[in-house]
Amino acid sequence: MNESKILLKVKILINIFFLILLFIGVESSSFNLNFPVITLSTPFLILINFVFFIFWLLRFKWPAILFIIYLIIGFDSWKMFYQFKSNAIITSKGLDVMSFNVRSFNRLGWIENKNIPNLIASFIKTISPDVICFQEFANNSSPKFKDYPFKVFKPYTLNGQIGSCIISKYPLLNSKTISFEKSSNGGMQSDLIWKRDTLRLYNLHFESLKFDGNDNILSKSNFKKFISKIRQVFDVQKKQIFQFRDLLKSNKYPVIICTDLNNNVFSKNYDYLAEGHLDAFIEKGSGFGATYKFPFLPMRIDFILTSKRIKVVDFKVHNINLSDHKPILASLKWP
Numbered sequence: 001m002n003e004s005k006i007l008l009k010v011k012i013l014i015n016i017f018f019l020i021l022l023f024i025g026v027e028s029s030s031f032n033l034n035f036p037v038i039t040l041s042t043p044f045l046i047l048i049n050f051v052f053f054i055f056w057l058l059r060f061k062w063p064a065i066l067f068i069i070y071l072i073i074g075f076d077s078w079k080m081f082y083q084f085k086s087n088a089i090i091t092s093k094g095l096d097v098m099s100f101n102v103r104s105f106n107r108l109g110w111i112e113n114k115n116i117p118n119l120i121a122s123f124i125k126t127i128s129p130d131v132i133c134f135q136e137f138a139n140n141s142s143p144k145f146k147d148y149p150f151k152v153f154k155p156y157t158l159n160g161q162i163g164s165c166i167i168s169k170y171p172l173l174n175s176k177t178i179s180f181e182k183s184s185n186g187g188m189q190s191d192l193i194w195k196r197d198t199l200r201l202y203n204l205h206f207e208s209l210k211f212d213g214n215d216n217i218l219s220k221s222n223f224k225k226f227i228s229k230i231r232q233v234f235d236v237q238k239k240q241i242f243q244f245r246d247l248l249k250s251n252k253y254p255v256i257i258c259t260d261l262n263n264n265v266f267s268k269n270y271d272y273l274a275e276g277h278l279d280a281f282i283e284k285g286s287g288f289g290a291t292y293k294f295p296f297l298p299m300r301i302d303f304i305l306t307s308k309r310i311k312v313v314d315f316k317v318h319n320i321n322l323s324d325h326k327p328i329l330a331s332l333k334w335p
Contacts (some may be wrong), residue, residue, distance in 0.1 A: 022070070036267070037230055082288055097133070097331075098124075098132045099132075099304050101302065102323050102325075111321070116323075130194075131201065150170065164186065194334070197254075204258070280304040281315050288300065
């Protein structure tokens with residue numbers, strides 16, 4: 001066997017290895033399996049397998065069919081990652097709900113532009129949603145939202161200045177804090193009065209991955225610490241989600257959930273949260289729906305979920321550079 005044939009077989013084996021990892025990342029939750037690092041790496045695995053596909057295709061080699069076969073087998077799961085744009089014409093306006101992690105209005109200067117609060121206020125005024133659920137809302141750095149007479153702010157921690165906030169053109173009643181034990185994240189709930197009906201709003205920010213400069217995974221010891229850290233965060237998220245699910249049991253109103261999950265759609269934690277609800281992106285989104293600014297890879301970790309009785313009319317991700325997250329907007333109809 002000559003060297004070129006050996007090299008070809010090695011490339012095919014590597015391709016198959018990454019296809020198997022991708023299958024595990026995408027389908028593990030369907031089989032009730034938990035591989036947090038692989039599911040978190042799913043966008044990266046998709047990129048690797050797509051590069052392999054292009055590599056084989058340009059050389060007219062049969063392994064290109066491997067990726068196509070996987071696309072066909074996993075078509076239903078791929079709809080969670082990418083949606084084709086609908087040509088349907090929207091004929092009626094619903095309730096426009098936005099979710100936006102504003103990263104404390106850039107209070108620590110992550111973005112060079114010093115005018116971020118006013119730019120966010122200007123963006124909100126231009127888009128003019130009916131309701132906005134903010135995560136990482138810095139109450140002392142917030143601009144004025146003059147078009148929104150109703151505002152409720154709930155800090156993540158007692159007497160804190162960072163937390164969840166809902167502003168609305170319609171009345172907000174019975175607002176309460178949702179606190180997560182031993183966490184600097186949290187959320188809130190509020191009842192929105194719209195067209196004489198009551199809709200329950202949940203604004204949630206689940207445990208963050210907290211990647212930092214010390215997360216060097218090149219050495220074996222650091223890699224193990226990194227894996228352990230991700231597992232711990234996923235476990236904390238799971239506890240927080242089940243705490244929220246317990247809270248949902250006492251709710252009698254149609255539900256709108258705006259959240260920064262800090263996890264992607266292929267994770268088991270997404271399944272736990274989305275169970276029994278509609279994902280607005282899957283219903284009416286287009287493209288990758290990426291909501292988090294991550295180099296070269298589409299990361300969708302922000303979601304608007306609704307009761308199945310609520311109809312999703314439209315969904316959009318606004319591609320603006322005012323935070324490390326992108327605002328998402330859903331147009332909803334009830335009843």
